[in-house]
Amino acid sequence: MAELVTLTIDNQTVSVPAGTLIVDAAKKIGVDIPVFCYHPKMEPVGMCRMCLVEIGRPVRDRASGELVKNEDGSVKVSFGPKLETACTTPISAGMVVKSNTKNAVDGHEAVLEFLLTSHPLDCPVCDKGGECSLQNQTMTHGPGESRFIFSEKSHLAKVVSLGELIVLDRERCIQCARCVRFQHDIADDPVINFFHRGRSLEIRTFSDPGFDSIFSGNTTDICPVGALTTTDFRFGARPWEMEKVASICTHCPVGCNLTMNIRREVTSGGKSVIKRVMPRQNEQVNEIWICDKGRLGYHFVESDRRLKTPLIRKDGNLVPASWEEAFQRVEDHLRAESARLVTLVGGRLANEDLYNFSQLTQLKLGKPVLYSQMAGGDLTAQIGLGAGSNFADMGKGTVILVIASDLHQEAPIWWLRVKQAVKRGATLIVAGARPSRLEKYATHVVRYNYGEEASTLAVFMKDADVNDSLREAAQAFSSAENGVVIYGSDGLGLVGSEHLAKACSRLLLDYGFYGKKNNGLLAVWDKANSQGAWDMGFRPDRNLKGTIREADVLMVAGADPAGDEPVLAEALKETDFVVVFELFMTETAQLADVVFPVLAQPEREGSFTSADRRVQRFNTVVLNQDG
Ligand code: SF4
Ligand code: SF4
Ligand code: FES
Incomplete structure (x- = not known):
């Protein structure tokens, strides 16, 4: 210390x-x-x-x-x-x-007076009004009056589209460079910068398409004024009109903490709707950042294509039915003594749903199946990242091995945090069959052919016979005090994924990198709550087609096998009785005998288990528009 x-x-x-x-x-x-x-x-x-x-x-x-x-x-x-x-x-x-002191106070007043000489009097219509640093500092530290002649104020463009998602109001910019520094130093997407000087200085984008960064929304959070706004929220509501509800992101296994801002809307009949999504600080998970998918991927909640009532198949067609009628039909099939039940769940269900499905499946001695092509949830449950781990504490002495995953795409916030760990001195080994953005920060890059994932890891084992090209990478692993292995599923089927997960585990066991803080195995799951599904006893099925075909009653929740694979669609057609729980009329739902509409995650409470096995609760943010 x-x-x-x-x-x-x-x-x-x-x-x-x-x-x-x-x-x-x-x-x-x-x-x-x-x-x-x-x-x-x-x-x-x-x-x-x-x-x-x-x-x-x-x-x-x-x-x-x-x-x-x-x-x-x-x-x-x-x-x-x-x-x-x-x-x-x-x-x-x-x-x-x-x-x-008078000197210091004069200094603060002078800076504010100067900043306000080129600032519009926009507060009454500015998105930042009410949570703006310039507004707050002016009230607390400002001079109260200006010697500047208002008519001499320079006027600049007020709607400059930096890209599809971000709009710049040039008049409001106070040239603090927070946005530019974030993009350069934290996101490492240097796609915006200062252009010109003095009063002519402006933020410009240098990428095509403009502001091409999956972290762009964070600049609107840290911009101290209303110069940067998202096209999603711009003029959407005033900050003080909105209520804040704590939630979590369900788009990837990181589980970033969110605040959802809601407001009652006339257009929604006075019901509350989500107006914007912002990061909620959690230094263990996402610090104060989120990716644009987490920030903007909530509009499906208000989609008018959502299923609204249960549907049952009558004369070959799915027709609206009452809940009682739909339940009765399912019950009739489930009560048959010999009915073989298969529950096929997706990793986007909440733990509470998974628990209920698992109980029902046990009761009927059925088969619980996780709709996934990725294995290893039983291993992460045993030697997953140790309790109290935090990427922020990883640096010198820690080796991080990432294999078969493009973190930038699959778990963006981990990408940021692994990159920061490297800055603090951690050794990063990136192994992949194709290049990924993380390689730029890697101490060692290992390239293999698809199918060689597990055997590639064998060279890192203590007693391995290492060839020259990998010797340094292997030594880096063996000389580390802490080790983390992050594996994905790029190019792997279920069998390949099983082999890789086992190879990763063997490696961690070989060096004792498990059961302690900042050590262990992390899976980059394809869905946000896949770990929760594994923990509830659901497992991927190597013979999914056969399992579907042989089921007497197949319950599918949060998964669309028919939409993903024609061969599974064919199998579904052969299944006696299919029940689907869904938000939308998916291809699987179209083949079902009974379809139940479900609540979207912001419309209910529950919990998800992130890939680092953090059980995180989410609250009801808005009520379902259809009651
Ligand atoms: S963060 Fe906002 S005020 Fe600061 S330079 Fe960027 S646009 Fe201007
Ligand atoms: S990194 Fe993952 S969990 Fe975090 S905001 Fe993005 S999609 Fe959501
Ligand atoms: S110079 Fe210190 S906050 Fe800007």
């Missing part, structure tokens, strides 16, 4: 680790130094000058190096002639910081 250093800020004494910035030290004792460009997740740049403070440092005798004392015995402190930025200056022992 870093040595603690003691200093004084606004007459309060605080001890913080060496290297801490003044602005962060101040927060510890409740002193809020105003900032715009500073962001705790990014390197400071000192661009906006909003955080100006007076800084005094203890005086040392040049000859002896001893501290110089005042007559009263206290240490003599010398203040610099100018204000300094608290966001770029690290603390030092005996430092005295003043953020509320």
Whole structure:
């Protein structure tokens, strides 16, 4: 742990680790130094000058190096002639910081007055109004009036489309570069940048299509003003009109924490609808970021193509029926003594649904099947990432091996976090049959042919005979203190996936990389709650076609086998009685004898188990529009 250093800020004494910035030290004792460009997740740049403070440092005798004392015995402190930025200056022992003297306050007022000379009076119509740093700082630290002549204000373009998802209002930009720095330093998608200088400076996109980044929405969260907005939420609602409900993302196995903002809408008959989705801070899971899929992939909830009533097959056609009628029909088939029940579930069902299906299947001595081509959930349950693990704690001494997965596409936030672990000194080995974006950060890249996944891993085993090209990668693995293996399913069928999951497990067992923090196995599941399904006893089936065909009663929930594979559609046609639980009229639903509409995840409560086996609860965000 870093040595603690003691200093004084606004007459309060605080001890913080060496290297801490003044602005962060101040927060510890409740002193809020105003900032715009500073962001705790990014390197400071000192661009906006909003955080100006007076800084005094203890005086040392040049000859002896001893501290110089005042007559009263206290240490003599010398203040610099100018204000300094608290966001770029690290603390030092005996430092005295003043953020509320006349000089400092004049500095804050001057910066705000200057920023407002080129800022529109948009607050009443601005999406950020109510949660805007510029608005808040102006109220708290602003001069209250401006010497600037309003008619001389420069007017700039107000609707600049940076891409399909993000719109820039040039007049509102205060040139803090948070968005540019995020895209360069965190997302590593340097697709936007500053262009021109001074009053002409603007944010431009340099990619085609514009702002081509799957993390672009995060810039609208960290933009301290209303300069960047999403096309999805722009002019959608005022922040204070919305209620916040905690939820989680169900689009991939990371399980990012979300806040869903809702508001009652006239167009929905006064019912609440989701207006926007934002990241909810969880330093263990997603820190403060989400990908654009998680942010924008909620509109299916309000789709008018959703199933609304149960359907039963009559004279060859699916027709609307009452819930009682539909249940009765299913019950009649299930009650038959000899009925062989198969429940085929997708990894997008909540744990509570999976539990109910598993109970029903057990009762009928049926077969619980997970609709997936990926294996290893039993292994992750035993040697999965240890309790208390956090990518943020991984760095020097940790080796991370990623195999058969393109994390950027399949688990974007893990991609960000693995990349950051490498920055902190972790060794990254990326093994794949084809290139992926993660390779750029890899210490070692291993290329294999499809089908060689499991045998490729064998070279990392302790007693393996390693050829020259892989020796360094193998040594990196063997010399690490902690090891994490992340495996995916690229190019693997179920059998190949079983072999790979076992090979990954053997490797971790060989080095003792399991059963402890920041060690273990992670599966990049194809669905967000596949781990939950494994934990509830559902397993993929190597002979799914045969299993479907032989079922007397087949219940399919959250899966569309007929839509995915014609051969499974044929098998479904041969099944005696098919019951489907779905949001939409899928191809599987079209073949069913009974179809039940289901609630979307934001319309109910429940839990998902993320791939790192974190059981995360979600709440009811909105009620189903059809009651
Ligand atoms: S658009 Fe927003 S985040 Fe980007 S530089 Fe301007 S004010 Fe800062
Ligand atoms: S990384 Fe995965 S869990 Fe996180 S927001 Fe994106 S899709 Fe959702
Ligand atoms: S917050 Fe310190 S210079 Fe911008």
